[in-house]
Amino acid sequence: xxxxxxxxxxxxxxxxxxxxxxxxxxxxxxxxxxxxxxxxxxxxxxxxxxxxxxxxxxxxxxxxxxxxxxxxxxxxxxxxxxxxxxxxxxxxxxxxxxxxxxxxxxxxxxxxxxxxxxxxxxxxxxxxxxxxxxxxxxxxxxxxxxxxxxxxxxxxxxxxxxxxxxxxxxxxxxxxxxxxxxxxxxxxxxxxxxxxxxxxxxxxxxxxxxxxxxxxxxxxxxxxxxxxxxxxxxxxxxxxxxxxxxxxxx
Ligand code: BTN
Numbered sequence: 001x002x003x004x005x006x007x008x009x010x011x012x013x014x015x016x017x018x019x020x021x022x023x024x025x026x027x028x029x030x031x032x033x034x035x036x037x038x039x040x041x042x043x044x045x046x047x048x049x050x051x052x053x054x055x056x057x058x059x060x061x062x063x064x065x066x067x068x069x070x071x072x073x074x075x076x077x078x079x080x081x082x083x084x085x086x087x088x089x090x091x092x093x094x095x096x097x098x099x100x101x102x103x104x105x106x107x108x109x110x111x112x113x114x115x116x117x118x119x120x121x122x123x124x125x126x127x128x129x130x131x132x133x134x135x136x137x138x139x140x141x142x143x144x145x146x147x148x149x150x151x152x153x154x155x156x157x158x159x160x161x162x163x164x165x166x167x168x169x170x171x172x173x174x175x176x177x178x179x180x181x182x183x184x185x186x187x188x189x190x191x192x193x194x195x196x197x198x199x200x201x202x203x204x205x206x207x208x209x210x211x212x213x214x215x216x217x218x219x220x221x222x223x224x225x226x227x228x229x230x231x232x233x234x235x236x237x238x239x240x241x242x243x244x245x246x247x248x249x250x
């Protein structure tokens with residue numbers, strides 16, 4: 001592992017994103033990484049909770065990229081590719097990306113990514129806290145009802161002892177490569193190739209409400225989603241969420 005990252009491990013925290021955000025506001029240098037075995041108040045996108053029992057990797061990385069606030073989504077998309085590559089390398093399993101931040105394996109969500117960024121002067125971000133939660137081994141108590149059938153772990157029941165460490169280091173080493181060349185957007189082709197939504201009809205969710213069905217026609221070079229609604233109108237989505245049937249096998 002290169003010395004850009006300074007990793008601190010915790011048994012249990014409320015949320016690694018919250019912890020790292022507090023440190024960011026106090027002036028911590030980029031490269032700080034908090035990794036927890038469990039979270040009490042794991043946070044997902046759109047104000048949702050992220051189930052964070054023992055057996056997962058819950059990590060948040062502090063970055064201070066010189067990018068405009070509207071490009072903050074690129075932190076999520078580059079991380080998605082880093083996570084996919086790390087999982088594939090370690091487990092040999094094929095991964096897919098459900099735009100914008102979900103990693104799926106065998107039709108189930110194995111990882112979610114939440115980037116929380118702040119900008120004060122408008123030109124560049126002050127910081128971005130990149131939070132990644134990977135379900136490494138299935139929880140003993142099973143998944144709660146709201147995510148049963150959607151969430152999945154990389155390993156069922158048992159996993160190799162080094163699994164969490166290998167996944168953490170695999171993610172960070174790839175993330176570093178993409179982050180160091182952030183302007184070149186080297187990850188975009190790889191993101192597009194793994195998309196499980198291109199060519200499918202999805203529900204476009206804006207402001208937390210599903211509003212319209214649309215055909216996904218592509219993903220552009222900013223990893224924004226190109227869609228066509230059934231009235232023939234095209235749209236480019238920079239943020240939001242789409243719903244698909246998780247039975248889909250990439
Ligand atoms: C999502 O699927 O909606 C995003 C989930 C992001 C979860 C990770 S776990 C580590 C970090 N800390 C948090 O509280 N959330 C992120």
